[in-house]
Every structure is written in structure tokens, then in C-alpha cells.
Amino acid sequence: MRVLVVEDERRMAAALQRGLQAEGFAVDLAHDGEEGLHLARHGEYDVVVLDIMLPRVSGYNVCKQLRAEENWVPILMLSAKDGEYDMADGLDLGADDYLTKPFSYVVLVARLRALLRRGAHRRPAVLRAGDLTLDPARRRVSRGDTPVELTPREFALLEYLLRHRDEVVSKSEILEHVWDTFDTDPNVVEVYVGYLRRKIDAPFSRNALQTVRGAGYRLAGDGG
Amino acid sequence: MRVLVVEDERRMAAALQRGLQAEGFAVDLAHDGEEGLHLARHGEYDVVVLDIMLPRVSGYNVCKQLRAEENWVPILMLSAKDGEYDMADGLDLGADDYLTKPFSYVVLVARLRALLRRGAHRRPAVLRAGDLTLDPARRRVSRGDTPVELTPREFALLEYLLRHRDEVVSKSEILEHVWDTFDTDPNVVEVYVGYLRRKIDAPFSRNALQTVRGAGYRLAGDGG
DNA sequence: CAGGGTTCTCAGCCGGCTCTCAGGCCGGCT
DNA sequence: AGCCGGCCTGAGAGCCGGCTGAGAACCCTG
Numbered sequence: 220m221r222v223l224v225v226e227d228e229r230r231m232a233a234a235l236q237r238g239l240q241a242e243g244f245a246v247d248l249a250h251d252g253e254e255g256l257h258l259a260r261h262g263e264y265d266v267v268v269l270d271i272m273l274p275r276v277s278g279y280n281v282c283k284q285l286r287a288e289e290n291w292v293p294i295l296m297l298s299a300k301d302g303e304y305d306m307a308d309g310l311d312l313g314a315d316d317y318l319t320k321p322f323s324y325v326v327l328v329a330r331l332r333a334l335l336r337r338g339a340h341r342r343p344a345v346l347r348a349g350d351l352t353l354d355p356a357r358r359r360v361s362r363g364d365t366p367v368e369l370t371p372r373e374f375a376l377l378e379y380l381l382r383h384r385d386e387v388v389s390k391s392e393i394l395e396h397v398w399d400t401f402d403t404d405p406n407v408v409e410v411y412v413g414y415l416r417r418k419i420d421a422p423f424s425r426n427a428l429q430t431v432r433g434a435g436y437r438l439a440g441d442g443g
Numbered sequence: 444m445r446v447l448v449v450e451d452e453r454r455m456a457a458a459l460q461r462g463l464q465a466e467g468f469a470v471d472l473a474h475d476g477e478e479g480l481h482l483a484r485h486g487e488y489d490v491v492v493l494d495i496m497l498p499r500v501s502g503y504n505v506c507k508q509l510r511a512e513e514n515w516v517p518i519l520m521l522s523a524k525d526g527e528y529d530m531a532d533g534l535d536l537g538a539d540d541y542l543t544k545p546f547s548y549v550v551l552v553a554r555l556r557a558l559l560r561r562g563a564h565r566r567p568a569v570l571r572a573g574d575l576t577l578d579p580a581r582r583r584v585s586r587g588d589t590p591v592e593l594t595p596r597e598f599a600l601l602e603y604l605l606r607h608r609d610e611v612v613s614k615s616e617i618l619e620h621v622w623d624t625f626d627t628d629p630n631v632v633e634v635y636v637g638y639l640r641r642k643i644d645a646p647f648s649r650n651a652l653q654t655v656r657g658a659g660y661r662l663a664g665d666g667g
Numbered sequence: 668c669a670g671g672g673t674t675c676t677c678a679g680c681c682g683g684c685t686c687t688c689a690g691g692c693c694g695g696c697t
Numbered sequence: 698a699g700c701c702g703g704c705c706t707g708a709g710a711g712c713c714g715g716c717t718g719a720g721a722a723c724c725c726t727g
Contacts, residue, residue, distance in 0.1 A: 316486075316487075317486075326469055329469060330469070333445075333487075356610050356611065357609055357610055357611060357661070358611040358655050358658055358661065370656070370657075370683080370684060370685085371656055371657030371658060371684080371685095372684075372685070373684095403686090404686085404687075404688095406686090406687080406688085406704090406705095407685080407686060407687080409703095409704060409705065409706085410685090410686075410687090410705085410706075411685090411686095412704095412705090413704095413705060413706060430703095430704070430705095432694075432695090432703070432704080433702095433703075594672080594673055594674085595673080595674095596673075596674065596675095597673095627675090628675085628676075628677095629715095630675090630676075630677085630715085630716095631674080631675060631676080633714090633715055633716065633717090634674090634675075634676090634716085634717080635674090635675095636715095636716090637715095637716065637717065654714095654715070654716090656683080656684080656714070656715075657684085657713095657714075
């Protein structure tokens with residue numbers, strides 16, 4: 220089990236490392252938010268212990284950033300009891316559990332094990348791009364608070380674009396994954412992109428669904 | 444075992460925390476109803492100890508709210524003996540047990556352990572979607588105060604849809620779970636959806652049972 | 668065995684969805 | 698400026714999914 224501990228206070232960090240190693244975890248340390256973010260992105264950890272008060276990038280933002288990147292590693296947040304952030308904020312941001320300093324080892328380890336057990340990964344039910352949301356289970360789409368009605372084909376197309384948010388996807392990729400064919404006239408994609416724009420962008424004066432001439436389309440992650 | 448204690452009186456809260464930690468519980472504190480509600484929603488507690496008199500949101504409403512959200516975490520309510528609410532109210536609202544201040548630790552801990560043992564979760568007696576209710580035990584359905592007569596098949600279908608309220612369920616899922624086959628003509632589902640609509644929606648000018656073309660059906664949680 | 672209720676099949680209808688086509692627009696290139 | 702290729706879009710035809718009325722099969726219950 221690999222644990223990443225992001226904690227700037229040296230003594231605290233070292234203590235955590237020793238303690239967790241004694242429990243059988245493989246522990247990496249990061250001493251500021253930037254390093255923590257970097258390691259969390261590339262390190263394939265089973266769980267992250269994240270202090271809130273950190274130099275450079277706050278734990279608050281590390282968490283937010285990771286979730287925004289669709290990284291669902293379980294996160295346990297730590298905060299000083301007098302902190303400006305509280306537990307509610309932490310959990311809102313996508314942390315999976317929360318401890319207030321001072322805390323006991325026993326409690327920390329118990330919580331970590333609980334996180335690992337339930338596989339945490341609070342995978343969100345919905346896909347997002349800015350204030351555009353799509354809920355695959357409920358088959359619902361909305362721009363801000365306004366629900367948007369889509370036909371099945373439109374829905375499938377938007378879902379595909381959202382799953383590749385910010386990437387450029389070619390018409391042939393779209394044909395293959397949304398239409399399940401590859402020898403169809405690509406014009407049908409253009410037509411449906413047009414339909415989507417008239418439903419999710421135009422009425423809201425947005426421009427999320429962008430054309431990349433010669434390459435394909437891109438759905439802007441900030442919602443346009 | 445994780446316990447959430449929602450109690451505004453600092454000394455009382457601290458005492459409960461110490462006492463319960465000594466008993467081996469992991470204890471989180473919330474000092475008003477709003478914080479309590481938030482933590483209870485996100486914290487995955489095994490049991491909640493909930494004072495009734497609280498700032499911002501009363502324990503009364505915290506409990507009501509959680510149950511309305513289908514959160515069945517066991518709740519033990521606390522109240523001053525002269526309170527305006529009494530035990531009956533608390534239990535009506537969906538609390539699982541009830542203690543009147545002052546109480547002894549021994550009793551509190553015993554009650555908590557009892558709740559945890561029986562896994563409490565006073566499972567909801569009825570399924571709801573807006574003013575549409577279905578009582579699986581009594582085999583009764585009503586729209587508002589008006590009882591609705593359903594055949595066994597119609598009842599089973601509605602029950603399945605209610606258990607997946609707001610989600611889109613496909614005809615094949617319905618066939619599998621309500622008809623217990625998967626190679627039957629899906630038209631039979633269409634027929635029964637039609638029957639249901641004529642009994643639970645049309646006479647009340649509602650539209651709870653919605654068609655999601657190409658995907659299946661959705662029972663709207665707000666009752667249509 | 669008769670009768671009422673329930674379940675299921677079938678076929679026709681309807682409307683919205685999908686896709687094609689052709690013409691126009693726009694950006695980039697010479 | 699003029700051309701060309703890629704993209705957009707309005708119109709319309711066809712199709713397909715879902716709805717429903719009719720009725721047959723089934724199953725209790727008396």
C-alpha cells in the first residue's frame with residue numbers, strides 16, 4: 220500500500236513517515252503543495268494524506284486540482300483546529316475523510332485503512348465542463364441550473380466529448396465511438412455538432428464546443 | 444466505529460467526545476445543525492448522536508432532512524426534559540432512539556452499542572416520489588391521499604422504478620428484474636408502462652413516469 | 668365449468684429522430 | 698482578389714421507437 224504524505228512541517232512529516240512505515244505502508248513525502256500535486260499526479264498512490272496549510276499551493280487547492288483532473292485517489296485531509304478552512308470545505312472539495320490536529324496515530328491509521336477498504340474513489344456521478352453538466356445515470360444535461368433536452372444521439376455525442384474534455388477529437392473518432400461505424404459520411408457529425416451548439420451553447424452565449432479546423436472538435440473544459 | 448456528535452454546548456460536546464473516545468469510538472464533533480447535516484451527509488458515520496436544541500438548524504430538522512435524502516444512518520436523539528419536542532416527535536421523524544437529559548454515560552453507550560448491533564437503519568417503510576407512495580409491506584400505493592389499485596405486475600414494475608427513482612432504467616433491465624427474463628419482447632414493458640400511467644399519472648394530470656427515447660424510462664423523484 | 672381478472676401478443680399508427688443533400692459561408696492560400 | 702477546401706445549416710424524406718386498442722391465453726375462485 221503506497222501512501223503519499225503532503226506535510227510541510229518537517230518533524231510532523233518525519234513522524235508520520237516513521238509511524239506509517241511501521242504499519243507496513245510505503246510512504247513518500249512531499250513538503251509543499253506543488254511537489255505534492257506533482258507526486259500525486261504521477262505516483263500511483265493508494266491514498267494521500269494532505270495537510271491543508273502548505274507553502275506554494277494549499278492542500279485545499281491540491282485537492283481541488285486533482286479532482287478537476289479526474290484523479291480520484293482517496294484523500295485524507297489534515298487541518299489545524301483553528302484553521303480558516305473547516306471540515307465542510309474539505310469534504311466539499313472532494314476529500315474523502317478529514318482529521319483535525321492534534322490527532323492520534325491510532326485514529327489516523329484506522330481512518331486510512333477504512334479509506335482503503337471502501338476503495339473510496341468517490342467517483343462523481345456526473346461529467347462536467349464549467350457549468351455544463353451531464354449525468355449518465357439520470358440521462359440529464361443542464362447548463363447552470365437550466366435543464367437541456369437532448370435526443371439520444373445528441374446525448375451520446377455530448378457524453379463522448381465530455382469524456383474527452385479539452386482534447387481535440389476527430390470526426391472519424393466520433394463516428395467510431397458514437398455512431399459505431401467508420402464508413403459513414405462525416406457530415407452527419409457536423410450536423411449533430413450544430414444541433415448541440417444550438418442547445419448547449421447558443422442560448423447561453425457560450426462557445427464550449429469549438430471547431431478545430433482540419434482536426435476535429437474540442438469541448439472546452441471551462442464551459443466556454 | 445465512527446460517531447458524529449452534534450451538540451452546541453461546548454462542555455457537553457467535549458465530555459461526550461472524551462467519553463466515547465475512551466470507549467473506542469472515533470468521534471467527530473459538529474457544533475450546529477448545519478455543520479452536523481453537512482458532516483452526516485459526507486462522513487460515512489456508523490451512528491449519529493443528535494441534540495435537538497441547536498443553532499441554525501434544529502436537530503429535529505437535521506433528522507428530517509437526512510431521512511428525506513434517504514440517509515438511514517442510525518440516529519440517537521438527545522433532548523432537555525423540558526424541551527418543546529418530545530420523544531414521540533423524535534421517533535416520528537426517523538430517529539432510532541431517544542435520550543432525555545440528564546442521562547448517564549453508561550446508558551448512552553449501551554444504547555449506542557444496541558443501535559450499532561441491530562444495524563438499526565430503520566429502513567424506510569414506504570417508497571416515495573413526490574406525493575406518490577408505495578408501501579411494499581402493505582402492498583399499497585397512493586397518489587396523495589387517493590389510494591390506487593394496481594395488479595401484481597403493475598405493482599412490481601412501479602416498485603422497481605421507485606427503487607431507481609430519477610435514474611433511467613432500460614427495458615432490458617426492467618425485463619430482467621420485474622419479469623425475470625431477458626429474451627421476452629420488450630413491448631410488454633411498454634404496455635405495462637402505459638397501464639401504470641393511466642393509473643398513477645393521467646388521472647392526476649401528472650407526468651412522473653417519463654419516456655427517455657432510446658434509453659428507457661425514468662420515474663421523476665418530484666412526482667412529476 | 669363459468670366468469671372475472673390479469674397477463675401477454677399483435678398490428679397499426681404516430682411523431683420525433685436521424686440522416687442526406689445541396690447550397691452558402693468562411694478561412695487560408697496563392 | 699480570387700480560388701479552394703473544409704465546415705455549417707435549412708429543408709425534407711424515411712425510418713424507427715414507442716404507444717395503444719383489440720383480443721387471445723391463462724389462471725384463479727367459486
